Amino acid sequence: MFGKGSKLYSIFRNKCPRCHEGDFFKHKISFNPKKVTKLHDNCPNCDLKYMMEPSFYFGAMYVNYAIAVALFVVVFIIAKILIGLSIFESFIAIILVSLVLTPVSLRLSRIVWINLFVSYKKKKELNSLRKEPA
Numbered sequence: 001m002f003g004k005g006s007k008l009y010s011i012f013r014n015k016c017p018r019c020h021e022g023d024f025f026k027h028k029i030s031f032n033p034k035k036v037t038k039l040h041d042n043c044p045n046c047d048l049k050y051m052m053e054p055s056f057y058f059g060a061m062y063v064n065y066a067i068a069v070a071l072f073v074v075v076f077i078i079a080k081i082l083i084g085l086s087i088f089e090s091f092i093a094i095i096l097v098s099l100v101l102t103p104v105s106l107r108l109s110r111i112v113w114i115n116l117f118v119s120y121k122k123k124k125e126l127n128s129l130r131k132e133p134a
């Protein structure tokens with residue numbers, strides 16, 4: 001399920017959605033807002049253009065929203081029901097956890113978004129793509 005060829009492999013290893021070899025992000029995860037979502041222009045391995053059209057990653061906002069809502073629900077359930085915090089404390093916990101996990105959700109949403117549009121190609125298929133005249 002997490003092997004090469006599945007979208008989860010690309011998503012959780014931050015690899016190119018087409019070849020699953022090249023890195024997707026330029027930098028390791030950090031809190032530096034200039035670095036955290038910086039992508040390579042093209043895949044270093046298969047040359048897939050990551051910015052497929054202008055403002056391509058605008059749509060990742062919807063994915064980020066879904067991730068954020070899921071995170072809020074999970075943190076709220078853990079804080080309120082499992083730990084037994086008050087409503088106010090639970091909301092503080094939600095804010096803190098979402099701030100800490102902002103870089104994770106930003107990157108996750110981008111790579112999920114590109115994985116919706118690009119699917120994995122085996123080496124043979126990639127080679128035939130390269131031979132076609134541009």
Ligand SMILES: [Zn+2]
Nearest residue numbers: 016019043046
């Ligand atoms: Zn690639």
